[in-house]
Amino acid sequence: MKKIELLSPAGDLERLKIAVRYGADAVYIGGKKFSLRSRASNFDIEDIAEGVKFAKQYGAHIHVTVNMLPHEDDLEGLEAYLKDLERVGVTAVIAASPYIAKCAKRLAPKLEVHVSTQHSSTNSKAVAYWQKQGMDRVVLARELTLAQIQETASKSSLPLEVFIHGGMCISYSGRCTLSNNMTNRDANRGGCAQSCRWQYELYDAGKALHDPADLFSMSSKDLMAAPYIPDLIDAGIASLKIEGRMKSVYYIATLVKTYRMFIDEYYDKGAISAERMNWYRSEFAKAENRPTSCGFYEGMPKVSGHLYDHNRAVVGQEFIGYVWDYDPKRGLAKVEVRNHFRRGENIEVFGPSLTNEPAEITNLYDEEGNLVEVANKPTQILYMELPFAVSRHDMIRKRRNDHEIK
Ligand code: SF4
Structure with a gap:
């Protein structure tokens, strides 16, 4: 099939x-x-x-x-x-x-x-x-x-x-001129400024409908x-x-x-x-x-399908490293740092043929072979000791506790 x-x-x-x-x-x-x-x-x-x-x-x-x-x-x-x-x-x-x-x-x-x-x-x-x-x-x-x-x-x-x-x-796909109106950037010609996700004060006939500190967004x-x-x-x-x-x-x-x-x-x-x-x-x-x-999928989205007060994406910090290479003799992965992490943290590695292999960050070295305690320089190359083989293009993320998963 x-x-x-x-x-x-x-x-x-x-x-x-x-x-x-x-x-x-x-x-x-x-x-x-x-x-x-x-x-x-x-x-x-x-x-x-x-x-x-x-x-x-x-x-x-x-x-x-x-x-x-x-x-x-x-x-x-x-x-x-x-x-x-x-x-x-x-x-x-x-x-x-x-x-x-x-x-x-x-x-x-x-x-x-x-x-x-x-x-x-x-x-x-x-x-x-x-x-x-x-x-x-x-x-x-x-x-x-x-x-x-x-x-x-x-x-x-x-x-x-x-x-x-x-x-x-938030508007009917492709039928929105909010961005055109607010920014002169045409959503139907590739210029959408995502004006629906901005924060707005909301008035009805001059009367504020909410606390001014609690701004309104139209984001889905x-x-x-x-x-x-x-x-x-x-x-x-x-x-x-x-x-x-x-x-x-x-x-x-x-x-x-x-x-x-x-x-x-x-x-x-x-x-x-x-x-x-x-x-x-x-x-x-x-x-x-x-x-x-x-x-x-189940009908017209209800209030729960909208984000009236929470419009911006929160950039996660879970993704900490991109695997460039792996030395099986030394058990070391060559990793490009993407977000802050330190020795002792729990991680998992996933990739095209690897699913959430867990590990703890034990030894971590810089390119001169010095032990590194904290990785805090994005794009820096470090060598991470791992108890299993990984491959180029695998990714490393911090391991969440189950109760943190919504
Ligand atoms: S993302 Fe927002 S502003 Fe842009 S076209 Fe869609 S509804 Fe309009």
Whole structure:
């Protein structure tokens, strides 16, 4: 049986390679032009070509977002760009503008065209429309319940993609002009300033509705839809998408690894037990820097789906080191420091073929061989004694107590 696709974001080549190494079937990226999230789009055509070549070694695919809603002066260079994407072996472009979608079909026929979620495709008739236009996949709107996704899938023959994790717009996806209004940065041309997450004073007819010290934000909780994955697989959905091209390498590694395990376990065993679901929840929580909810999967989000007073992401300090190498004779891992840690702390190591191997930091050395008590210089290279073998690209994080896992 063909497995459902796990689709990861990546903001640069390092994150693309991590997503592929940690088990993504496909990675979506943005070029420097024609893409939303322009601040997260670091790929020029040479980088895209390198990413495609790398992904192919793992049987993975690269999708490129060409999903801005272009104005006249945004169109220059579009045709050549689409041809370049086809030439370097990109699998699909994700398009929101019908013109860009049609242009890709006409000029670069080897590229699949996936209709962006910006189109708010919310039913099977919309999917049928896009199928008739020759499109290859539709990314459904995030504002659908599980039952609506299932019904749409049951009446559609075009492959469908749905979001399962990541940030949500407080406004209807793609229909927001808050950022345009507040900052003159166009959310539909890649410039969203996330104005919904700012803090506001709230008045009704000049009367403050709350204590001025207690500011108001319109932010949504992030989506975490793992419990619905079995239903999405059974419904015949083609692809499960993680949001977050601006997220860190650690975030991507943690989520891709965990969703990879989740999907594989469901295909192997036919079910995810309640105990295993709890374990997966605790794993997802290790990546998160914002509280999560089920988005629209169970209906219109209620008050509990919003963050009215807690809008900013808290950057976690759990990720402490990136493994560059391992010397089995000396039992020493060459580690790039990412966050503060010290000898005696409990850690766990995870990687493409390692799941939460626990250890205590015993001996730690600098490059001159001096014993180090505290690692507090980001990017410094240290050598960490470990009681088991690790591999390049494994990651080390502080070990949380179970009661700390929400
Ligand atoms: S301002 Fe907020 S709701 Fe509007 S597009 Fe940006 S993230 Fe979405």
